[in-house]
Amino acid sequence: MTDTNGGIVKYIPGLILCMILGWMALQWDQSIHKWQKDYQESEKILKAYDAKEGQPFLSFAEYAAKSEEKYTEKLAAFERGETKEKPKKPHLLKEKDYVTLATTKEISSKFSFGERMIQFQLTYVAVLLLGGMIIRNTIGLPKLFQPGAVMARPIIKPGIILLGGYYLWSNLLKVGVFALILVFIFIFGTTVLVAFLGRRLKQDDGLMGVMAAGTGICGVSAAVAVAPVVNAKPRDFFYAVGTILLFGTVALFTFPYIGKALGMSEPVFGAWVGTAILNTAQLVAAATWYGHDSLLTANIINIVRVGFIPIVVIFCIWFYVIKQATAEGRHEKINKWQVIKEKFPLFILGFFVMVTLNELGVFTDEHRTIFGKQFLQIFFAVGFAGVGLNIAFDDLKKAGGKAFVIGFIAATLKAVLSAIVVILIGTEAFRVK
Amino acid sequence: MAETKEFEEKAKKVFSAERKEDIWVLVLAAITVILGLAGVITPKTFPSLFF
Numbered sequence: 001m002t003d004t005n006g007g008i009v010k011y012i013p014g015l016i017l018c019m020i021l022g023w024m025a026l027q028w029d030q031s032i033h034k035w036q037k038d039y040q041e042s043e044k045i046l047k048a049y050d051a052k053e054g055q056p057f058l059s060f061a062e063y064a065a066k067s068e069e070k071y072t073e074k075l076a077a078f079e080r081g082e083t084k085e086k087p088k089k090p091h092l093l094k095e096k097d098y099v100t101l102a103t104t105k106e107i108s109s110k111f112s113f114g115e116r117m118i119q120f121q122l123t124y125v126a127v128l129l130l131g132g133m134i135i136r137n138t139i140g141l142p143k144l145f146q147p148g149a150v151m152a153r154p155i156i157k158p159g160i161i162l163l164g165g166y167y168l169w170s171n172l173l174k175v176g177v178f179a180l181i182l183v184f185i186f187i188f189g190t191t192v193l194v195a196f197l198g199r200r201l202k203q204d205d206g207l208m209g210v211m212a213a214g215t216g217i218c219g220v221s222a223a224v225a226v227a228p229v230v231n232a233k234p235r236d237f238f239y240a241v242g243t244i245l246l247f248g249t250v251a252l253f254t255f256p257y258i259g260k261a262l263g264m265s266e267p268v269f270g271a272w273v274g275t276a277i278l279n280t281a282q283l284v285a286a287a288t289w290y291g292h293d294s295l296l297t298a299n300i301i302n303i304v305r306v307g308f309i310p311i312v313v314i315f316c317i318w319f320y321v322i323k324q325a326t327a328e329g330r331h332e333k334i335n336k337w338q339v340i341k342e343k344f345p346l347f348i349l350g351f352f353v354m355v356t357l358n359e360l361g362v363f364t365d366e367h368r369t370i371f372g373k374q375f376l377q378i379f380f381a382v383g384f385a386g387v388g389l390n391i392a393f394d395d396l397k398k399a400g401g402k403a404f405v406i407g408f409i410a411a412t413l414k415a416v417l418s419a420i421v422v423i424l425i426g427t428e429a430f431r432v433k
Numbered sequence: 434m435a436e437t438k439e440f441e442e443k444a445k446k447v448f449s450a451e452r453k454e455d456i457w458v459l460v461l462a463a464i465t466v467i468l469g470l471a472g473v474i475t476p477k478t479f480p481s482l483f484f
Contacts, residue, residue, distance in 0.1 A: 023482070026482075026483065027483050027484065030480075030483045031484075154454045154457075154458060155458075155461075157454075157455070157458040157462075158458050158461040158462040158465065161458065161459070161462040162462055162465060162466070165466075345451075345455060346452065346455035346456065346459065347455040347458045347459060349459070350458070350459045350462050350463070354462075354466070357466075362470070366475070366476050367469055367470065369476050370469045370474055370475070370476055370478070370479070371465065371466065371469055374476070374478070374479035375465050375469075375474070375479070377479075378479070379461075
């Protein structure tokens with residue numbers, strides 16, 4: 001099948017492949033999370049048994065009844081207003097597993113495996129990204145699947161929109177204020193820094209314009225938006241995209257571990273990756289990898305950031321076209337409204353609609369679970385499969401030259417400084433709820 | 434020069450594809466929300482997809 005097929009047919013094989021990989025990874029994720037819960041429950045049962053010093057295990061029926069009784073008590077206390085948090089339904093071992101535990105007094109190796117996998121953060125996100133990257137760079141991705149695998153990446157976006165059902169405008173404004181400051185200082189700052197450094201080091205305007213927009217604000221989307229404005233050559237464009245992808249890939253696989261090593265809370269990590277990772281898909285993947293609260297914060301920063309694309313384009317027009325024309329004695333004008341209309345990322349309007357519907361009380365807790373946790377995972381899984389399958393080392397090798405050094409230094413500087421700032425600002429400022 | 438012009442056209446095409454992509458994304462999210470609000474998708478739907 002080739003491009004001549006046209007239409008959507010050429011995308012189908014790759015999309016189906018991503019859906020299958022996504023489903024397999026979610027199946028894996030469901031299993032390890034269940035085993036981890038079984039592990040924690042088994043540990044609790046064994047501790048209680050040890051505390052009773054040799055008293056026999058309860059029968060399964062007694063164990064289930066006791067758990068239910070405790071839950072009912074906690075629920076009653078919550079309903080009386082004595083506790084703030086609604087208790088969760090207890091996780092019970094299956095009868096067969098309980099009997100095995102009672103007999104052997106040892107935690108099943110399957111449960112320990114689940115616990116270990118979660119400790120190493122090998123959730124569906126890691127499996128899809130690492131698995132996809134390994135497939136792409138070892139056995140390769142046949143041409144038949146390539147258009148669909150590229151098309152799968154934006155399927156992350158409906159997930160971003162659905163996540164809007166989790167926010168209230170007050171949350172959005174609270175975190176949004178910090179997001180605006182971070183975006184303005186770091187993202188716009190990097191764009192300006194790369195542009196000026198490029199001029200100082202006498203680099204080509206086209207290349208540095210694309211690199212400035214790409215490293216500053218939103219990776220490939222911003223590079224695409226700015227490329228025609230600054231008359232970037234194809235070679236420049238691929239150098240810049242190569243640099244952006246290389247930095248994003250390194251960040252994606254290292255930031256979650258750096259975050260853990262630095263003891264970052266989930267909201268702080270979300271703020272960090274939202275500021276420091278250059279590409280929406282990669283930052284959403286890294287934040288999801290870290291935890292749901294991290295994703296909630298990273299999503300706000302990302303929404304603010306992509307909303308800035310038209311402003312960066314206007315800056316690039318001013319810096320590379322208007323300023324230059326003025327210096328040469330010519331007069332050029334920007335139609336700002338036209339730029340905003342053309343370059344504004346439409347999908348973020350969907351996110352704002354979801355926030356408004358939530359504010360109006362349209363969604364119940366069940367709806368929020370369906371949209372913001374369950375279906376979000378489905379969309380993310382298909383999208384992450386596409387992201388993993390599109391990490392080709394050959395593309396990353398396209399990054400090169402002085403421009404690569406400037407871009408990489410600017411992106412690294414932004415990552416280090418933003419890490420310091422978000423840690424200093426602290427968890428509460430970035431916590432969504 | 435011809436190469437640059439060709440590239441500009443390509444970049445414009447990519448951007449218009451991103452616009453179309455955003456519209457599809459909005460449609461997909463809207464369908465999910467409508468199905469959820471209508472009760473066609475319930476909290477049991479997702480677990481039922483797995484073993």
